[in-house]
Amino acid sequence: MTAELTFTTTRSETAASDTDRAAILADPGFGSHFTDHMVTATWTKGEGWHTGEVRPFGPLQVSPAAAVLHYAQEVFEGMKAYRHEDGSVWTFRPDRNAARMARSCERLALPVLPEEDFIRSITALVEADEPWVPAFSTKEESLYLRPFMFASEAFLGVRPANEVTFSVIASPAGAYFPGGLKPVNLWLSTDFARAGDGGTGAAKCGGNYASSLAGQLEGIAQGCDQVVFLDSSTHTYIEELGGMNLFFVTKDGRLRTPALTGSILEGVTRASILEIAPDLGLTPEESRIEIDEWKDGVASGEITEVFACGTAAVVTPVGELRWAGGSAASTAGEGGGEVTRSIRQALLDIQYGRAADTRGWMTRLV
Template sequence: MTIAATFPLDPTATPTSAAERAARMVDPGFGRVFTDHMAIAHYNATDGWHDMAIAPRSPLTVDPACAVLHYAQEIFEGLKAYRTAGGPALFRPDANARRFQASARRLAMPELPADLFVESCRALVRSEIDWIPDSDGGALYLRPFMIASEAFLGVKPSADYVYMVIASSVGAYFKGGPKAVSIWASENYTRAAPGGTGAAKCGGNYAASLAAQSEAIAKGCDQVVFLDAVERRYIEELGGMNIFFVFDDGSLATPPLSDTILAGITRDSLIALARDRGLTVREERYALDQWRADAASGRLVEAFACGTAAVVTPIGSVKAASGNFTIGSGGPGQMSLALRDALVAIQRGAAPDPHGWLDRL
């Protein structure tokens, strides 16, 4: 069997009508409009990966003792498919496949072969191609994930797993272009500690960020940024995004990857694009007090967060118990927008793709 035939289509008996699909895609927002099908595969030690298919999207039936419900053994990914002049294309699915494997190793889960990961995404996009919005900024967001499915009570790796990919039609994250957000720098909560799961894309990391995010909202901020768990000084990442700093000499800095920071694919792409332009990008630790001082002196001119959903999110102001500050003019910066536009142009097939990031179907 060829890899392209490993996820055969089992079409739904009740497809969404073209009229209903069009109505739901007028203003889909993010993560609210789901397609008719999903990719699915099962794993156990005896059979390995088996029963792979593109199947009708439907609710899951799990035993109340299902391992994922009690011990949170699960991982996920996020990537997008775009309409381009040459047809639909995924952006760097191979990088997501490698990160999915790394997350699986950290959570003591079986590694899904990279070719199966990529083909599951490709097969699902082929079946759901009509769900990719035509609107400016629209895309098909894919959410691959794996859960422990064995029914038992006891702290050990599960014997059984289910892998799935669901798809959601999404619109532009920011209508009218990216807007600068306000950030709450949490000096009480931490997202991850050395030796923990911070570099894995697992739900527990996001659950751990929610109390701090709620604190940020209560302080009138849009997002929260976390400090390191050891010294409580150094900027690490937001609840779901990496962060960059832009200085008055045109250079950029971003916290170095570690076992407490997720290796963002958007982060990696922006570093490559900046260096393509001859810009200096440093991967180095940057303290909250230095961030405040550099913003006050004018040495720091921009800051932005990045991730799959919004691509680039400019940061205009920071609040913290130790003092508030504004970055530059408080609005989106030129470097932030230029790098975002360059990346989006490649993702949509509107610019050359020198790194071979587009996976055209």
């Protein structure tokens, strides 16, 4: 049996002052500022996981020959820590993030970090940097947590690395929609695919995001906020955005989302929405959805709302789908449709402790 990974703590001597931290928390943005500490641990073949540390945030030293730089053997996760009204700090479904990271590791031939160690690493960092968690408010602020793992062995050869580094960093995050919920416009990509059959689409690895950027630039050039990718085989079925899953609300009360095919990332927010849908009078449905069903459904009124979901934005209403030669507007109202808003609010109320956590989704960190 593998021994649990423990984390020693070395406090930063250059931690931000209360004044500087307060100034950052007043306008944190997203992914621009980082807390005073980070978590690191090492895995070596034959020894397993060891040398767990909470240490001052700073550069990681890697060899120019580090395998990750040449063969992209890496995975990551994204989650948040939320301040509740009583001052405690919680995170949302960390077991799902740990399980997804384990699946990603298996696909990328990386060692699996046990769930208990994954959650222990998150807890250790939040305990060290608890003042960085924004105060409880109605502004949807949080501390974004980024666990990641990469092949750090200095070796030029195509094989699984014999040395791997795991780390967690944290960044205070402001509201994704500071001016109120706003629909996004999407460009339909027909020249690019995010992932293919048998590939790494179901893993949360950087290569999937890198492959989405060319399509994203195409969408921006067309005046859109994000891009929709189709399956790589037939270019017929809807998959996801560059980093968000899609949902469709129908007039008969169904909540449809593309079925997981191995090339779609299984989002934690996606899974949670499917679970709470019946509470809101909706019938969840996972199935393959053709792009023409989207276009025709909006035109006929069969589809009443479309939204995307993910950790950063939680739920984002979709305003319009555009493609070469046409478009389909899909959201009622500037702030999204009624179902979209109710799902988003239900999730936020659980995450921030404003509603009872009847499913045991929240884990206390501090």
